[in-house]
Amino acid sequence: MAKYEAPDFFDLDSLLTEEERMVRDAVRDWVSDRFMPVVEKAYSEGYFPKDLIPELAELGVLGGNLDYADFPRLGPVAYGLVMQELERGDSGLRSFVSVQGALVMFPIWRYGSDEQKARWLPALHSGEAVGCFGLTEPDHGSDPGGMETKAVRDGDGFVLNGAKMWITNGNMAQVAVVWAKLDGVIHGFVVPTDAPGFTVREQRGKHSLRASVTSELIFQDVRLPASAILPGAKGLGGPLSCLNQARYGIAWGVVGAAMAVYDEVRQYGLTRIQFGKPIASFQLYQAKLVESLTEITKAQLMNLRMGRLKEAGGVTPYHVSMAKRNACHHALEIARTGRDMLGANGVAGEYQTMRHMCNLESVKTYEGTHDIHTLILGRQITGLDAFGAA
Amino acid sequence: MKIIVCVKRVVDTETRVKVAADGRSIDLGGVQFIMAPYDEMAVEKAIQLRDAAGTGSVTVVTVGPAAATKELRTALAMGADDAVHAVVEARMGPNATAEALKQVIDGREYDLILCGKQATDEDDAAVGPLLAAALGLPCVAFVHGLTVDGRTAIAEREVDGETERLDVDLPAVITAQKGLAEARYPGLKGIMAAKKKPLETVACDATGGKTELRSLELPPARAAMVKIEPTAAGMQSLLTALRNDKKVL
Structure with missing residues (x-):
């Protein structure tokens, strides 16, 4: 497999801190070296590569953003970049980490008793417990x-x-x-x-x-x-606050999947020769690459802005809804288009695009479907509730 | 156990390099940089030796551009205790580098100095031995096994397919060969902690160069392969090519 070249058309790299870049690169390297060699087998046979859990824990990604004990305490942008890099590998890998961190550790950390925290947070962070x-x-x-x-x-x-x-x-x-x-x-x-x-x-x-x-x-x-019982949570707000954490990670994550697809089809187009020239020299192929890269860039910008807002305490669930909705929609479109650009090879397991495409169908659906996020945003914009109980 | 590790920022080994317009440097546009892989092994080994001793420190040192802070932070994230950066933007040959490192290291306490056997950019494999000579220390290069027993290091290296084992008095300079240690991934906890570790910037005189880079060029492109069918006609064309084009028959 060719070396992964992550698209960064607007040089967002220069807007990251050195620490954020190092965190991203550490996870990117780990995914390239340790996860990419095993993902196709895991996907085709239908299992999660459990033996990598200790390595994920050692890396520090499980609940790595929580302000607890000696956890890494990643900032929101670093945490988002971790999600982006994990999902560059596979949405299943990012899902594992999202669930562990945002949906299990977060509510225990936020709403749990000291006893619940002490019993579970260290064990979940170290991967001893899932x-x-x-x-x-x-x-x-x-x-x-x-x-x-x-x-x-x-x-x-x-x-x-x-x-x-x-x-x-x-x-x-x-x-x-x-x-x-x-x-x-x-x-x-x-x-x-x-x-x-x-x-x-x-x-x-x-x-x-x-x-x-x-x-x-x-x-x-x-x-x-x-x-x-979690002493601090009462009402639907409890689980929704967890989903808000996880959706934040999804918005970043699916951009990673789209980046993987874009990189694969770009490299493919430059090496696949038809009619005596690389297929990337054809206008239709170029147009698709341009559309994909443009949407990736827009989603990257939205994520980074959302992360900086979160850092400053100014992010709302509506920002997260928009970012999740937009990123999932475009990532799936990019993957579908990418599958098409790979021709017959696009259905082969040797290429990762169709795996991402199939995954993204779920990611677009879970944690608030595209349509539900549309209605959440519609209600926010108009003040009129289109989906409240009859 | 106090260990100093010398590291270098190099172009990522997976980069396809281009020669710049001046014909004497690499076009750095869009190029990724890493800590030289053998240096990374040296850092890992130093951390392991310190942890096994249960006491001491690992100090990473680089002579290089301001941007090489990133490689020092990586070493700190892996577990080194502090870092020293002699900022020099221009390319330096091995003599100048060893001389600059000597200036940085002089006056510091150490039991052992580790280097990668060579940086993966210019592949001189000279800085370690030159540094040892400058400091008047013993040197064992290309070491793939290393233990420390009191004031003696036991270094192993491969010579003609055999393993050579050397006792060397400390302090000494050891250069790392593949097999010495497998560098760990800097974990997120390490990365977040690295920011708070001391990174000192120092001046050095980098004019001690005894070599000058005259020019750089890429190796000639390989000619396309010719496929010869396993038929009588194919064999005939092979013979013709060997006789007339290659003139080996």
């Missing part, structure tokens, strides 16, 4: 507020019943952050996956995110101690 996040249900995707999973008080503790679906990392996890209604209000619970009555079933047969584990979680009279 976590998953249970919000989506079989019948409640875009409408998480309608969830049916329920906790009821039982003596000092709780009893949990219900089911969650499309849960990344489920089958690898030792701990789940599960959102359930208690007296009609959404609360988070930190649930060890070996609790009696807790069943995890892998969802096989995906045509997307094949190098990532997706599972169904089933709770049947799972007894939890009083200490299992």
Whole structure:
């Protein structure tokens, strides 16, 4: 495989700190050396390369942005660049890290008790434990507020019943952050996956995110101690704040996937000879490259601005919605176009573009679909709610 | 154990270089830079020796352009304790580099100096031995195994397919060959911590050069290969080519 040449048309490199560049390069090198050689096999056979978890932990990417103990405490831009570089490898790799960091460690860090933090944060950071996040249900995707999973008080503790679906990392996890209604209000619970009555079933047969584990979680009279509840979270705001963290990472991540695709098709076009000349010399090929690079550049700029806003404390969920929506949409379009530009070779596993294309179908859908983000932004712009409960 | 490691900022070994218009330098447009890979092994080995000793320090030193701060920060992110940067923008030959390093190192305390066996740009493999000579220290070059026992280092290197094992009095200069250590990825924690580690900028006299770069050129492009079919006609054309074009028959 040719050496990865990351596109940076507007020299955004010069807007990064030395530290941010070093963080990005460390993850980029790791992905090139350690992940790229194994991803195609993992994807085609449908497994997450678990043996790399200790290396990811050693690198420091698991919850690397959280202000806790001796964690690296990455700033928002450095954290975003980590996501970009991981997803340059595969959306499944970025998903693993996003779930662990933004959806499991973040809520424990933000809403958890000191005991919950001490029990789980170091173990999740060092990769000794894997976590998953249970919000989506079989019948409640875009409408998480309608969830049916329920906790009821039982003596000092709780009893949990219900089911969650499309849960990344489920089958690898030792701990789940599960959102359930208690007296009609959404609360988070930190649930060890070996609790009696807790069943995890892998969802096989995906045509997307094949190098990532997706599972169904089933709770049947799972007894939890009083200490299992996240004391600081009450209502839908809790899980939505986690999603906001994860979506921030997705906006950066999918640009990495688009950059990988762009680099692959550009290099391909320069070496693939048809009609006696490189196909990159044809106007149609050039037009597609230009469109792709332009959209990548715009998304890179939006991400960097979003990161600097986050640093200054001025980012809103609406900024994140727009960046996630835009980046996913264009990354998927770039991957679809890229697949086409590779001709017949584009369906072969030797090229990564179609893998990214298939992955991005999921990434565009999860953590708020394109249309849901459109409605969130529409409501923000007009003040009129187009999707509130009837 | 106090260890000094000399490192150099070089063009990424995967870069396809172009000669600049002056015919004497590399066109640096769009070029990526890295710490020379053998220097990286030396840094890694130094960190391992310090950690095994449980005491001491690793100081990285470079003579090079202001931008080489990046390579020093990388070494600090890997785990070195502090760094010294003698800023020289112009290209330096090995004599001038060794002389400048001597100026930087003189007056500092150390038990061992490690260098890469050669930088991967000009491949002189001379700075380590020249530095040892300038400092009046013993030198073992091309070392792939190294342990320290009190005031003695045991260095291993390959000679004619055999392993040569040498005892050398410390302080000494050792240059790293492949196999000495595999450089770690600088982790994010290390990178974030590197910013807070001391990086001292010093002056040096870099005029001690005894070689001058006259010109640079790329190797001649290879001619296209000729495919000869395994047929009687093909064999005939092969014989003709060997006899008439190559004149080897």
